[in-house]
Amino acid sequence: MCQIASPLSPFTWGWGFLNLEEECAMGSDYKEMWEELGLDLEAHDALLKVLGRFYGDIYLSQKGRLKGAEYLDFVLSEVHGLRINELQEAKAQGKKVVGTFCIFVPEELVWAAGGICVGLCAGADIGREAAERVLPRNTCALIKSFMGFKLARLCPFFESCDLVIGETTCDGKKKAYEILEEFAPVYVMEIPQMKEARDRILWKEEVLRLKDRVEDLTGNKITADSLSDAIKMLNARRRVLQRLDSLRKAIPTPISGRDALLVNQISFYDDPQRFTQKIGELCDELEERVARGQGVVPEDTPRVMLSGCPMAVPNWKVPYVVESSGAVIVGEESCIGVRNTRDLVSENGKDIEEMIESIVDRYMKIDCACFTPNNERIQHVVKMAKDLKVDGVIHYSLQFCDPYTIEAFKVERALEREGIPVLKIETDYAMEDVEILKNRVEAFIGTLGK
Amino acid sequence: MCQIASPLSPFTWGWGFLNLEEECAMGSDYKEMWEELGLDLEAHDALLKVLGRFYGDIYLSQKGRLKGAEYLDFVLSEVHGLRINELQEAKAQGKKVVGTFCIFVPEELVWAAGGICVGLCAGADIGREAAERVLPRNTCALIKSFMGFKLARLCPFFESCDLVIGETTCDGKKKAYEILEEFAPVYVMEIPQMKEARDRILWKEEVLRLKDRVEDLTGNKITADSLSDAIKMLNARRRVLQRLDSLRKAIPTPISGRDALLVNQISFYDDPQRFTQKIGELCDELEERVARGQGVVPEDTPRVMLSGCPMAVPNWKVPYVVESSGAVIVGEESCIGVRNTRDLVSENGKDIEEMIESIVDRYMKIDCACFTPNNERIQHVVKMAKDLKVDGVIHYSLQFCDPYTIEAFKVERALEREGIPVLKIETDYAMEDVEILKNRVEAFIGTLGK
Numbered sequence: 001m002c003q004i005a006s007p008l009s010p011f012t013w014g015w016g017f018l019n020l021e022e023e024c025a026m027g028s029d030y031k032e033m034w035e036e037l038g039l040d041l042e043a044h045d046a047l048l049k050v051l052g053r054f055y056g057d058i059y060l061s062q063k064g065r066l067k068g069a070e071y072l073d074f075v076l077s078e079v080h081g082l083r084i085n086e087l088q089e090a091k092a093q094g095k096k097v098v099g100t101f102c103i104f105v106p107e108e109l110v111w112a113a114g115g116i117c118v119g120l121c122a123g124a125d126i127g128r129e130a131a132e133r134v135l136p137r138n139t140c141a142l143i144k145s146f147m148g149f150k151l152a153r154l155c156p157f158f159e160s161c162d163l164v165i166g167e168t169t170c171d172g173k174k175k176a177y178e179i180l181e182e183f184a185p186v187y188v189m190e191i192p193q194m195k196e197a198r199d200r201i202l203w204k205e206e207v208l209r210l211k212d213r214v215e216d217l218t219g220n221k222i223t224a225d226s227l228s229d230a231i232k233m234l235n236a237r238r239r240v241l242q243r244l245d246s247l248r249k250a251i252p253t254p255i256s257g258r259d260a261l262l263v264n265q266i267s268f269y270d271d272p273q274r275f276t277q278k279i280g281e282l283c284d285e286l287e288e289r290v291a292r293g294q295g296v297v298p299e300d301t302p303r304v305m306l307s308g309c310p311m312a313v314p315n316w317k318v319p320y321v322v323e324s325s326g327a328v329i330v331g332e333e334s335c336i337g338v339r340n341t342r343d344l345v346s347e348n349g350k351d352i353e354e355m356i357e358s359i360v361d362r363y364m365k366i367d368c369a370c371f372t373p374n375n376e377r378i379q380h381v382v383k384m385a386k387d388l389k390v391d392g393v394i395h396y397s398l399q400f401c402d403p404y405t406i407e408a409f410k411v412e413r414a415l416e417r418e419g420i421p422v423l424k425i426e427t428d429y430a431m432e433d434v435e436i437l438k439n440r441v442e443a444f445i446g447t448l449g450k
Numbered sequence: 451m452c453q454i455a456s457p458l459s460p461f462t463w464g465w466g467f468l469n470l471e472e473e474c475a476m477g478s479d480y481k482e483m484w485e486e487l488g489l490d491l492e493a494h495d496a497l498l499k500v501l502g503r504f505y506g507d508i509y510l511s512q513k514g515r516l517k518g519a520e521y522l523d524f525v526l527s528e529v530h531g532l533r534i535n536e537l538q539e540a541k542a543q544g545k546k547v548v549g550t551f552c553i554f555v556p557e558e559l560v561w562a563a564g565g566i567c568v569g570l571c572a573g574a575d576i577g578r579e580a581a582e583r584v585l586p587r588n589t590c591a592l593i594k595s596f597m598g599f600k601l602a603r604l605c606p607f608f609e610s611c612d613l614v615i616g617e618t619t620c621d622g623k624k625k626a627y628e629i630l631e632e633f634a635p636v637y638v639m640e641i642p643q644m645k646e647a648r649d650r651i652l653w654k655e656e657v658l659r660l661k662d663r664v665e666d667l668t669g670n671k672i673t674a675d676s677l678s679d680a681i682k683m684l685n686a687r688r689r690v691l692q693r694l695d696s697l698r699k700a701i702p703t704p705i706s707g708r709d710a711l712l713v714n715q716i717s718f719y720d721d722p723q724r725f726t727q728k729i730g731e732l733c734d735e736l737e738e739r740v741a742r743g744q745g746v747v748p749e750d751t752p753r754v755m756l757s758g759c760p761m762a763v764p765n766w767k768v769p770y771v772v773e774s775s776g777a778v779i780v781g782e783e784s785c786i787g788v789r790n791t792r793d794l795v796s797e798n799g800k801d802i803e804e805m806i807e808s809i810v811d812r813y814m815k816i817d818c819a820c821f822t823p824n825n826e827r828i829q830h831v832v833k834m835a836k837d838l839k840v841d842g843v844i845h846y847s848l849q850f851c852d853p854y855t856i857e858a859f860k861v862e863r864a865l866e867r868e869g870i871p872v873l874k875i876e877t878d879y880a881m882e883d884v885e886i887l888k889n890r891v892e893a894f895i896g897t898l899g900k
Binding site: 134135136138139168170171172174175176177178179188190191192193194196198199201202205206369370372373374399400402403405406407408409410426 | 584585586588589618620621622624625626627628629638640641642643644646648649651652655656819820822823824849850852853855856857858859860876
């Protein structure tokens with residue numbers, strides 16, 4: 001792992017990394033594996049170099065970091081190395097790897113069928129040129145990113161997948177999967193757009209259809225025991241993330257928003273049991289800090305909550321901008337945040353049928369902006385902002401993401417009605433707007449009255 | 451109706467019409483009615499003026515126009531006058547007016563319940579400033595237009611509506627309706643995203659839910675007779691449009707693409723029976739022309755088909771650009787075109803239940819890009835291009851319309867595989883890009899080898 005903590009802003013490099021001559025690279029012992037996976041080695045090396053520098057500047061440079069953050073650093077440093085190696089070893093033993101882009105995919109089924117579920121790379125301005133050959137320029141950064149990672153052969157997770165599960169949560173992804181399936185084995189789940197009885201019926205059919213598909217893929221029948229184990233394993237992962245979120249309520253908050261985001265990001269691709277254990281240890285440490293009244297920032301630091309679109313690894317732009325502008329982030333109302341961890345699957349199901357019903361119920365609770373109406377989300381945002389005692393909310397949406405950019409109108413109004421200041425940001429993964437963002441965020445934080 | 455046929459391009463005026471001092475205005479005898487409807491009279495007058503000039507230049511200036519086009523000119527000149535007056539008179543007698551934005555709404559139910567169904571204004575760069583107060587700038591022109599027409603109080607159809615029926619065909623509309631409902635009585639239908647058995651079940655529930663809603667609104671129960679009459683009336687409208695499309699296959703083609711588009715546009719708001727009769731007469735005239743071998747353009751004029759997003763009144767930009775660049779448009783693969791007219795509702799239903807099933811089936815055939823996969827559309831585009839013996843296809847999509855802009859990739863490839871040239875255009879309702887469009891279209895037409 002690159003240990004450079006440059007005094008320069010990480011953004012001064014932009015992503016023009018393809019010609020970088022840095023010596024510092026992440027996990028360079030895996031060349032053979034990456035070659036076998038068909039990665040573009042030269043571009044991939046350059047990506048790891050810039051990711052290393054980026055991480056050094058945004059993460060390692062933080063003061064008073066937790067001991068438990070060593071796990072985060074290690075996982076990140078081995079993001080395309082050790083974890084991929086584990087996946088390859090599992091595949092050699094006949095296991096199947098399933099990739100997803102959305103928290104709507106009921107991972108329980110994949111694990112219960114003996115598969116491994118991983119979130120796929122979609123948080124960097126990578127392979128944009130390749131992506132724009134098959135997608136309109138006006139497509140959201142997340143979609144261009146996953147297409148770019150695939151077409152530019154830069155994501156070893158993607159290349160390890162035996163199946164990629166998409167979903168119809170937005171127009172952009174729905175239609176992009178039709179193109180992606182020419183380059184990867186893609187299966188698409190239909191997500192309803194309302195939450196009426198008819199929608200639950202459709203969604204249950206989709207859950208059952210996925211069950212058949214993953215059983216087919218893995219060659220393993222899902223049993224009551226395996227499903228129960230998977231439900232418990234993933235609930236445990238959600239619980240530890242809930243515990244983390246709960247500790248962040250403390251004033252002063254014991255962990256930076258960047259680190260907390262990273263924990264959520266890592267939850268999508270590390271082994272769930274290891275993750276739960278390690279983050280449990282990190283939470284123990286945080287608990288001690290809270291007991292001592294020790295914060296990661298002074299007590300009077302403005303507390304900000306992020307709300308909106310997911311921030312996939314390594315999309316740390318806005319959190320960095322916010323936390324280098326004098327505020328601390330204490331919560332993420334996002335798919336890589338509480339939207340993914342708020343609800344558990346009931347563990348009371350006595351047989352497969354009951355467990356399936358519990359899974360159907362749990363996923364239908366997700367307050368994604370793909371639903372209409374989606375008043376639960378508005379209520380959740382307000383409640384969360386109050387619970388976390390935030391001084392302001394930054395609504396983050398990816399440019400061209402209709403569901404969240406349009407819903408931002410209602411979120412803003414609801415928060416303002418409660419007297420909670422809001423800043424709406426629309427951005428992408430490129431670095432051109434960092435200075436403008438910083439100006440806007442600093443001005444906003446300056447108004448928070450602390 | 452303004453008779454000016456200025457030698458200038460209509461686009462030199464842009465849409466900066468709010469300060470126009472032209473004397474020529476469409477239908478100025480309805481001031482009192484418009485006032486009662488709450489329109490912004492000054493802005494509305496200006497809109498009608500520019501629409502009149504626009505129409506003069508794009509339509510009235512055409513050579514060798516049909517006698518039957520008098521109906522088109524009359525309807526357009528009375529677009530906000532006589533037809534609105536009819537709606538007001540019907541409302542005075544207790545009838546209800548229902549507005550729609552999408553061909554997915556089963557109009558049959560509205561008419562069968564004694565209501566009147568009209569398409570709502572969404573084809574002009576109107577009220578953009580007002581719309582952008584509640585919608586992101588990066589929203590497609592059609593959505594901004596309907597919001598703009600409503601917020602700027604410029605659409606007498608909108609203001610006549612007792613109910614507006616939206617649908618979840620795209621993210622932009624789905625989320626915009628949540629905002630629109632603060633300003634108008636909105637009801638939203640859920641459109642499935644695939645075409646499997648589960649989707650038909652959901653769609654049938656939605657059709658039945660709409661039946662209840664319109665019965666509730668009008669106070670009239672739908673009967674087997676009234677539904678059968680409505681099915682036949684709307685099938686007759688579709689049949690006359692199919693006849694028109696069929697006549698356009700002739701070489702040389704007997705009617706301009708602009709006029710044919712206008713016929714399709716008018717079908718959304720004129721009285722269906724009058725429309726069917728008048729367009730029948732126009733088709734008789736076209737049939738005579740075809741028999742005489744008389745075309746609206748010379749035989750060797752390049753034949754072009756448009757494919758993609760709908761062109762709502764008064765969105766005539768691209769057709770004008772194409773037909774003033776030496777080509778003739780012979781078909782529209784669009785919601786304001788064959789996507790709306792291709793399929794009939796079976797008239798064999800013996801009772802309400804059977805008729806509902808027929809309606810459900812008919813609407814599920816729509817090959818909207820909201821579906822995944824949507825291979826029927828790709829096949830339809832290719833077949834239509836061959837049937838019409840076109841020299842090239844122009845794929846038209848509205849900027850920020852994910853479904854059609856992404857699907858364009860597959861449309862383009864399928865046509866190229868058949869050796870049919872394609873030009874992909876992404877635009878909006880503003881006039882800034884007209885010269886660029888004209889350059890691109892002229893270059894494309896120049897390559898068509900005629």
